[in-house]
Each structure stands twice: as C-alpha cells, then as structure tokens.
Amino acid sequence: MSQKLSAALSAAEKIRDQFFPEASTCMLAGSVVRGDATAYSDLDLVVVFERVENAQRQSFTFGGWPVEAFIHDPQTLEYFFREVDRPSGVPSLPNMVSEGIEIPRETKCGSLMKDLASRILEEGPVQWGQQERENSRYTISDMVEDIREPRNIAELRIVVSNLYSAIADHFLRSQNQWSAKGKSIPRRLMSVDPEFHKRFAEAFEAAFTSDDTTAVIRLCEHVLEPDGGFLFQGYTRHAPKEWRMPDA
Secondary structure, eight states, X not given: XXXXXXXXXXXXXXXXXXXXXXXXXXXXESHHHHTOOOTTOOEEEEXXXXXXXXXXXXXXXXXXXXXXXXXXXXXXHHHIIIIXXXXXXXXXXXXXXXXXXXXXXXXXXXXXXXXXXXHHHHHOSOOOOHHHHHHHHHHHHHHHHHHHSOSSHHHHHHHHHHHHHHHHHHHHHXXXXXXXXXXXHHHHHHHHOHHHHHHXXXXXXXXXXXXXXXHHHHHHHHHHGGGTSSOOTTOOOOOOTTOSOXXX
C-alpha cells in the first residue's frame, strides 16, 4: 500500500467517524485508490445510509484534504445508477462504488452495493437510438466545418476543445460502450482501444500544439463513417410538443 493511499484511508476513516458515524457503509474511491493521485487530488467518498431524505453531494476540507462526499441510501444509489448514469453513458457513481475501499471494514451493505454496481457496469449504458446517433453526427459535422477554415485562432481552439469530448463520446457510445468525460477520457479510450487512443492523442496533440487540425478532421471522418459520415442534408430534430407557452 502506498503512503498516499494509507494517509487517505486514515483521513477517510476519521471523516466517517466524525461526520457519518451512522452510515451503513463508507467507501473511499477516486484517484487515490487508482494510484494516480496528485498533490491536489481530493478524497471521493460514497456514504450509504439505511435511509436518507434525499441524495446529496457535500464538499468540504478535512485535515488538508479536499473532500467530495456522495450521500445516498440503497434506493437513491440505484436510482442514480439506472436513471442518471446509464442514460448519460458515463458511469461515474458505479465506478466509484465498484472500485471503492470500504472503511473501516467490509460490510453487508457495501457488498450489496458493489454487486449492484458491477451488474450496472456489465449491463452497459442505455444504447443510442438512431436519433442520438444523428444528433451526434450533426454536432460533430458542424464543428468540423468550423475548423476547416476558422475565422481566428481563438475560435479554432475552442471548437477543437469541444470536439475532443464529442469525438470520444461518439466513438464509445456508437459501440454501446461506457463513455467518459473530462480528464477520464484518455484513460477510457486506452482501456477500450489502445490503437484508437494513440491516433486520438496524436491528432489532438497536433491541433493543440500547432493548430494543425488535419488529423482531427480525418479522425472525425473515421469515427463517423460507420454511421454514415458527416451529416447536414436532411437532418431534422423535433422539439417536444409541450415546449410552448399556453394560449392567451
């Protein structure tokens, strides 16, 4: 066990004893558990009670550690698994529970929640339908047009930054794979397809360091090709019928 993980576990146990002594289980998750924490990493805690009025997220500092505590009971936790993370395609909470280390020891509640998280991760995200695929294709196509001949460098870099997430998400979701967001994207791509991750990283490295978007555009073509390529002509998106003000 690393010194950083040992310190994190000690701090997490103190937090549990001081703030959540009645919790059924408390799990330490995140970068300190994965072994890639930095000096500024926080402690991610999943705290499960027998019953809470509503799920909540608490942010505070303890003993020099920034702490993010996700407060749930079994029902709210399953709701987030199924109704928030599966539709979003990003398994933030199931991952935390699955990888989490129970504090101070394993519990029946913790084992049940870990089993549930594992089942959710195995089920995968809610699969994209045709409309979701077309929405993503159209969004990416529109951004690619913006970087083919950008008005200025500032706009180019903003659009390339947005494409970074959009292309990764389409690549993963179009294959019914769990997606990722932010700093988790490279790690997720590497775990799913190391060869694609390499191509993705090299393309965006060129775009970010020298404003050369040639490889990014080719990457977009490659990712969208199985779904029909770039999309503009004939794209339609309907707003919900209830999106109108009532008649006067």
